[in-house]
Structure formats: C-alpha cells, structure tokens
Amino acid sequence: EAQVTQNPRYLITVTGKKLTVTCSQNMNHEYMSWYRQDPGLGLRQIYYSMNVEVTDKGDVPEGYKVSRKEKRNFPLILESPSPNQTSLYFCASSLRQGGNEQFFGPGTRLTVL
C-alpha cells in the first residue's frame, strides 16, 4: 500500500530532551516536507527536501533540524525541545516539487512540558 508513515504518533517529553520524529514513504517520491499545525495558524512548513541530500528551510525552521540521507526517509530532529514546539506535526511527500499532490502522514502529536 502506498503510504507515508510517521513515528511516534504521540509523544510527551520534557524541555531540552532531544527527540526524533521519523517519516518514511514508499512511493519513490523526490519531494518531502514537514509541517506543524496549530489552531488558527493552518499548516506551516518547517523544512522541505527536493531530493536526497537537498534540504531547505520553510517558514518556521527555528529549533528544528532535518536530514535526507535516503530517498524514502526524512526525519525531523528537535535538539532541545521547548514548550512552544508543542504541536501537531505532519510529514508529506510528493512525486516532485511544483504542482503535485502532497500525501500526508498520519501526524505526530507532540507535547513538550
């Protein structure tokens, strides 16, 4: 089944404890992206990747890191999480950049205490 998966789905952590949210797609998509969703703010892009080893900042990259060592995986890293990073996070992928449907993962609800 073609899909985007994320893990974990739910995470409660404390300030400063490094964490990684994994994202994987099995559709051989070139483009992958991370968004955070907050009430009243819609979906805001954190980072995106147009292909392996090619990543760039979105609109809200502060406090996050990403890597794209393999085409299928695009992990989101929070080196020192803070309470303002409490949010619902979505990974998405599309065949390539520019005018292609983005397929979203199921979401990761993160709470930073």
Added chain:
Amino acid sequence: GENVEQHPSTLSVQEGDSAVIKCTYSDSASNYFPWYKQELGKRPQLIIDIRSNVGEKKDQRIAVTLNKTAKHFSLHITETQPEDSAVYFCAADESGGQKLVFGQGTRLTINP
C-alpha cells in the same frame, strides 16, 4: 514570500445548501492552487486543485475558481452533506513550486 489568507475561519450551512470558501494570495508568480480537506483526527487530503492556466475546475459537487488578476481563488461545495463537515485548507505554491503555503483553514459544519 507568499502569503495566503483564507476566509471565513468557520462556516455553518444547512444540509443541501452551498458553501463557499475564499482565499487570496500575494505572489503573482504562483501557479498551483490545491485544496485539502482534513476530517477530525485525520490527515489532510487533496480534494481538488487548479493551475494558473485554468479559470475553473469542477469535480462532481466540488468546484474551484481562480482569478489570477485579482489573486484570489475559491472553493464551492454544492448540495452539502454531513460528510462534508471538516476543516478545509487552501494553498498556493511559491519559489517555482519548491514550497506550498497554506491558508489558516476553514472549519465547515453541515447542519442536518
């Protein structure tokens, strides 16, 4: 960069009536305008999209219109049904399609 404004933030309509959600964008170079539907507790899913060389696109009860001169586009849902209740997001591309900028979302409620 691109800025997308979406209105209204909430919309309540009677079942069977029509619903319209409007978005404006700032980047005249934008060429791709998708609409996503997010049901409660679920992931966003594409329901319809339109490209800049087309003024209108329709898929059964859903239609999208685009006015490039005015830089706005709208989602129209006719004969609304309870399963249309969801949050709807518009979006516009930026930087040659490298990024997708979303509107703030509209929570649509269909009253039986």
